[in-house]
Amino acid sequence: MADKPHAVFIPLQLQSHIKSMLKLAKLLHHKGFHITFVNTEFNHRLLLNSRGPESLNGLHDFRFETIPDSVPPSDTLASAEDFKKNQLASFNDLLAKLHDTTFSGVPPVTCIVSDGLMPFTINAAEMLGIPIALFFTISACVFMCSKQFRALKKKGLAPLDDESFQTNDFADRIIDGIPGMKDLRLRDIPRFSRSTDPNGWFFNNAMEAVESASKASAIILHTFDALEQEVLNALFSMHSRVFPIGPLQLLLNQVPEDDLKSIGCNLWKEESECLQWLDSKEPKSVIYVNFGSIAVISKQQFIEFGMGLAKSGHPFLWAIRPDMVIGDSPIFPLEFMKETKERGFIASWCPQEEVLSRPSIGGFITHCGWGSTIESISSGVPMLCWPSFGDQQTNCRYTCTEWGIGMEIDSNVKIKR
DSSP states (O other): OTTSOEEEEEOOSSHHHHHHHHHHHHHHHHTTOEEEEEEEHHHHHHHHHHHOTTTTOOBTTEEEEEEOOOOOOOSSHHHHHHHHHHHHHHHHHHHHHHHOHHHHOSOOOOEEEEETTOTTHHHHHHHHTOOEEEEEOSOHHHHHHHTTHHHHHHTTOSSOSSGGGOSHHHHTOEEOOOTTOOSEEGGGSOGGGGOSOTTOHHHHHHHHHHHHGGGSSEEEESOOTTTSHHHHHHHHHHOTTEEEOOOHHHHHHTOSOOTTTTSOSOSSOOOTHHHHHHHTSOTTOEEEEEOTTTOOBOHHHHHHHHHHHHHHOSOEEEEOOTTOBTTSOOOOOHHHHHHTTTTEEEESOOOHHHHHTSTTEEEEEEOOOHHHHHHHHHHTOOEEEOOOSTTHHHHHHIIIIISOSEEEOOSOOOOOO
């Protein structure tokens, strides 16, 4: 036990980040690491509820710990600083407890694997004198784009002066000089660069995160060389310790015996009944629709997507969170119900990798979050892309224009009938 390396994982407390971090933690466990995985108390309860009270028992060398919930930052630097201080203090207290082997009963902590968007954890590693790997659950392209934020700020291209700059002419301006990337428009840069608030938290935190990454012992990106070779080569020339690892699910599939299979990676209960339904359909006949764990849409957009599926004539599986429609419950019009009777399956949440790997799936309507994008690539499923925020515009650009495995849906989705 004492000879095992002990890695402490701490993800950004969002579904997609927790999911990717858990997969990486499982891979390191398979390689002989003792793992401590840290969640907030709230998200730990969600994980327990998603699979049952015994699901996180795991093994003696794969353990879960919690830190108190902190109020998430609003998009202001002041609230973000309070958030970081509270999270860092709680994390430091936990590390001190784990590192004291007299009381913890686990091997001493030998490294930290932190979400790349939580650069304040570097301070925790420095205090203990141990290495830290920053895991960015994003594409190499998005990481490289984020490295340009400081230069864009100096040129007055981000954040924007006011909303009048969010016009097509301005957004179509080509950004030159990004290593490993060409013909990128301002609209293709991660969306928080188009904030009109110079003190906006999302823009400034992303900028700080990529700039702080050089202090880490390693930078891990959830990608693979064959997909992003040019931009990875550019990053290799800038950082000597960049490691592309992925796709994580395909790597996990190679683990011969998964003792941690009971530990799910989703914060919500998956409706696995949809898998049997998919197995009853013809090959490549089903449209899968999922806009991720955060994105919200208007009632008008919800109805329009629904009627589009109805008019398509294809069977479909649609994951609809209860909070997905802004200010309303996701209720379908009668016309939709009549046209799709026995042709559609509505679920609140799905085991997405298993869905995408089903032979009956013919296409994926997606928000282009990186987790969904790389999972779709892993299963060879073409995408219809409807990005809305964060890194999704960049992912969409590369999916549709550079890699040729998707098509973009016009962002102005509304009823026109």
